[in-house]
Amino acid sequence: MYGGGYIYDPESKNQATIVEDPEMLAAFEAKIDRGEKIEPTDWMPYEYRRQLIRMIEQHAHSEIIGALPEGTWITRAPGFKRKMALIAKVQDEIGHGQLLYAAAETLGKSREQMLNDLMSGKSKYSNVFNYPAKTWADVTVIGFLIDAGAIINQLANSKGSYAPYCRALKRICAEESFHLKQGYEGFVYLATGTPTQRTMLQDAVNRWWPPIMHFFGPADKVSVHTEKLMRWQVKMDTNDNMRNEFLEQYVPKIWELGITIPDPKLRKNLETGRWEYTEPDWDEFFRVINGNGPCNKERLDVRRWVEESGRWVRQALYKPNEMYKMPLA
Amino acid sequence: MNTDAIKELLYKMGDDAFILGHRNSEWTGIAPTLEEDISFSSVAQDQIGHALAVYTILHETLGEPTPDFIGFTRNESDFRCSHLVELPNGEYDFSLIRHFLFDHAEMLRYRALTQSTYTPLAQLAGKIIGELKYHILHANTWVRQLGNATEEAKARLQSSLNELMPYALGMFEPGPNEQALIEDGVFIGEEALKAQWLQSIEAVIRQTQLKLPDITTLTPVYGGRYGYHTEYLQPLLYEMTEVFRIDESAEW
Numbered sequence: 215m216y217g218g219g220y221i222y223d224p225e226s227k228n229q230a231t232i233v234e235d236p237e238m239l240a241a242f243e244a245k246i247d248r249g250e251k252i253e254p255t256d257w258m259p260y261e262y263r264r265q266l267i268r269m270i271e272q273h274a275h276s277e278i279i280g281a282l283p284e285g286t287w288i289t290r291a292p293g294f295k296r297k298m299a300l301i302a303k304v305q306d307e308i309g310h311g312q313l314l315y316a317a318a319e320t321l322g323k324s325r326e327q328m329l330n331d332l333m334s335g336k337s338k339y340s341n342v343f344n345y346p347a348k349t350w351a352d353v354t355v356i357g358f359l360i361d362a363g364a365i366i367n368q369l370a371n372s373k374g375s376y377a378p379y380c381r382a383l384k385r386i387c388a389e390e391s392f393h394l395k396q397g398y399e400g401f402v403y404l405a406t407g408t409p410t411q412r413t414m415l416q417d418a419v420n421r422w423w424p425p426i427m428h429f430f431g432p433a434d435k436v437s438v439h440t441e442k443l444m445r446w447q448v449k450m451d452t453n454d455n456m457r458n459e460f461l462e463q464y465v466p467k468i469w470e471l472g473i474t475i476p477d478p479k480l481r482k483n484l485e486t487g488r489w490e491y492t493e494p495d496w497d498e499f500f501r502v503i504n505g506n507g508p509c510n511k512e513r514l515d516v517r518r519w520v521e522e523s524g525r526w527v528r529q530a531l532y533k534p535n536e537m538y539k540m541p542l543a
Numbered sequence: 544m545n546t547d548a549i550k551e552l553l554y555k556m557g558d559d560a561f562i563l564g565h566r567n568s569e570w571t572g573i574a575p576t577l578e579e580d581i582s583f584s585s586v587a588q589d590q591i592g593h594a595l596a597v598y599t600i601l602h603e604t605l606g607e608p609t610p611d612f613i614g615f616t617r618n619e620s621d622f623r624c625s626h627l628v629e630l631p632n633g634e635y636d637f638s639l640i641r642h643f644l645f646d647h648a649e650m651l652r653y654r655a656l657t658q659s660t661y662t663p664l665a666q667l668a669g670k671i672i673g674e675l676k677y678h679i680l681h682a683n684t685w686v687r688q689l690g691n692a693t694e695e696a697k698a699r700l701q702s703s704l705n706e707l708m709p710y711a712l713g714m715f716e717p718g719p720n721e722q723a724l725i726e727d728g729v730f731i732g733e734e735a736l737k738a739q740w741l742q743s744i745e746a747v748i749r750q751t752q753l754k755l756p757d758i759t760t761l762t763p764v765y766g767g768r769y770g771y772h773t774e775y776l777q778p779l780l781y782e783m784t785e786v787f788r789i790d791e792s793a794e795w
Contacts (some may be wrong), residue, residue, distance in 0.1 A: 278577070285572035289565060289779075292786040292795035294595045298588055304571050305584035312577040350786040350795070397752045400795075406795045516573065519615075524575025526699065527635055530692035 223268060232260045245541065246447055251346055251377035254320035254540065265448050266376050268323045268337070274314035275332045275339035276358035279513050281307045284356055292350065297498050303357065305480045306339075306389045313385065316541035317378040335505060351404055351411075351418035357397020359422065359468075363460050365390050370456065372385035378543040393445045398467075405471035412473075420476045427455030427477075427494040430457040461489040544726050548720035549661055550605055552730055555718065555768055556652070557597035558624035561614055562776070563645060564590030565783060566632055575635050582681055586642065589674045596671070600663045615787040619777045623718075625767040629776045636699035637707070638658070639689070642724040643682040644711040644744065650675040650737045660728035683747050688753025701753050707755045712737070712763035742789075 227486070238257050238481070252258055281304045288304060291297040315325045331337040336384040342360055347353060365387060372383035431453040434440050443449040468475060477491045502510070568587035574580035598610035607613060627645060632638045650706070653675060656668035689696040715733040725732040750757045766772065786795065 270613065278572070281572040285671055288568045288571055289782050290785045292615070292789075294591065294614060296795055298591055301568050301571055301588050301591070305581055305588070308577055308584070315577070335757070403794055407795075408790050410790055410795075520573050520575070522733045522754055523634055526695045527575035527579075527689070527692070530689050530696035540701075 223265075232485040234259045243445070243529055246375050246445075251375050251380060252375050252541075259268050259446075261442070262446050262448065263321050265443060266379065267318055268363055270314055270318040270379055271323065271328045271331070271450065272320070272339060273335055274318060274328065275337060276310050276343065278333075278403075279339045279343045279517070281311075281449075282516055283343060283345075283509070284353055287347060287350060287353045290350070296400065298367060300353065303393050303396065306393065310382075310386045310389070312543070313382040314379075316543040317376075317382045319541050320378045320387050320543050329517075329521065333514060333521060335514070338503060339513075340429070341499060341507070342429050343513060344502050344509045345422070345425050348421070349414050351420060352422065354400035354404055354415070355418045355422045357393055358401040359396055359397075359426055359464060360429070361390055361393040362464050363426065365394060365407050365432045365458075366459050366463075367430065370450040373447075374450055382452050382543065402471065405473055416473055419473055422493055423476050424498070426494075427457070427462075427491065428499045430454075430460070432496050432499065458489050461491070465489070465535035544661065544719060545723040546605060548723040548727070549664075550601065550607070551718045551720050551730060551768075552724055553597050553605070553626075553664070555623040557594045557601070557613070558592055558622050559628050559714070560590045560597065560647075560649075561594035562622070562779065563591075563628035563641075564594060564626045565587070565779065566628065566630075567638070567642070569632055570638065572773040578661075579635075579685075583638070586646075586678055586681065588616070589678065592766075593671055593674075597669055600667065602667050604663050604702070611787075615784050617781055617789060620770040622772065622776065622780075623768050624772075625710070625714045625716065626764045626773050627707065627714055629767075629773045629779065630707075630710065631775055633703070634699070634730045635746045636689070636696075637703045639682070639685055640700060641709050641711075642678070643686050643747075644707060645714070646675060646678040646682050647713050647738065647743045647747075648711070648740045650679050651743060652736055655736065655739075659730060664729070680704055686747055686753075690748070690753045697752055701749075704748075704753060705756050708758065709761045710764045711769060712758060713765050715740075716763065716765040732780060760772065 238349075239259060242252075242257060242259065242262075284300065284307075285304045288297065288300050289491075291300045315328060318328060328337065332339070346499070347356060367404050368383050368387050368390065372380050372387060374380060377510075401415065404411040433454050434452045440449065456515060461480075465475065465480065465482075479490060482489050564587045567583050567590065570583040571580065571587070574583050594614065595610050596614045598607075600615065601607035602609055608616075627641060630637075630641070650672065653668040653672045656664050657672065659668065660666040686700065691697075691699050715737040717733045721732060724730040743754055
């Protein structure tokens, strides 16, 4: 699951402008305009490749890091049904990571390089996973609302121009819709359960609301850069549009269960048809993205442990004489 | 048919699958490769599913409580799992060897049970061996790969094998009603199963550079089938039931 509205890109400022061959570029853009997809062996502009790698890579990282806060609840899930569903769900997320790393590898960056950049902090993952899952109710909030947000983002991206990413997203979205269903079901059980369960759920919604509002990223700055990415169908919709779509679909579902949302300004403006809300604290968003959230260190420490403790296995499997082949994606 | 004997068999089978499924699920998100992460999660889901199926027979045909009640409310001393499944995961070599030793026994146990005179179990066994076939395939593939790979891999696997073998032998601890199960044709018995199991694991180990410890020199770790457990089971149960215990009457 992933809300990829904000693509962390500190390097772009230091990037020299690359001048592309105007004829090739025109042919590439004409292809996109005709609604054709770009395959890995097709010509593509440098910036298109770079942005796609960043985007797919961040998406992949979000899947495997996103598995961690929920994964810690597998051993505590209450009852057979929830336990089995949660293992299956977290397993799906790891599977999404695998699909997405393969899609990104078609653009020329290996899984190992991507994982190294994750551990060094050079590349990021969705900010939402830097918050802790404190109670069982958090698992239902993540499964319902974070997955719901991810679906909005991923459905938009699945209509993008890069074929391997679209193919991966199609499969991912199908699975995410099951996650959403089981997350919603767990959410409803708590909302309609005992007073203790309702209190747990309300508390979880209160804590997760700010990160959910951050999920789609800050309002897009209108820039040549953004326009180009939209023109190339790398970025498919604005962050604000996706956030609005999320509020439109899910706020009524939360309210109808008698659960409140900690934002007194939240309402739909019937004249404009858009949702109004208190602007989330974007300073906090950037603070967390830059490594100072409640769980950033813990998440990366777990990944480092995985890297170090599993190294002997990967070394044992390593066959230096085998050629690297582009993954099927 | 001796109902107490059948319950005894079902409880130990269900508990072994449940506790090891729980342990294997702890790898979800942190295994050495993404592919292996996915595999261990699958094995865990299967095992927890097997426990559910066995507890369901206990509930529906033998008058025992619901599966959730069996799994999430019993005291430690009511569990009948072997010590092998209780041990913490350790590193990947330890979990892999445990998976290998356990699933070979599990496959043979369920295969024998397809011939059981106790029909609900015979029917279930037919379904479950279809899944266990893949567990064996998975475990064998990795043991062969790593057991013929680097010095470190071989050393790690060998040391886990040495450490786990006495515990694995503990899976075959006969319960109080063992003889009744054999006489009624419910189950072939632990001794017969152990003999098949040894052959089965030897056949794979022979294809590697590992050595199977001489089992005549080992003392099997017994106790689990009588409700005596390692120090690791109680904390596991405490963690597992943490949410369930908030309100046992609530629906989660």
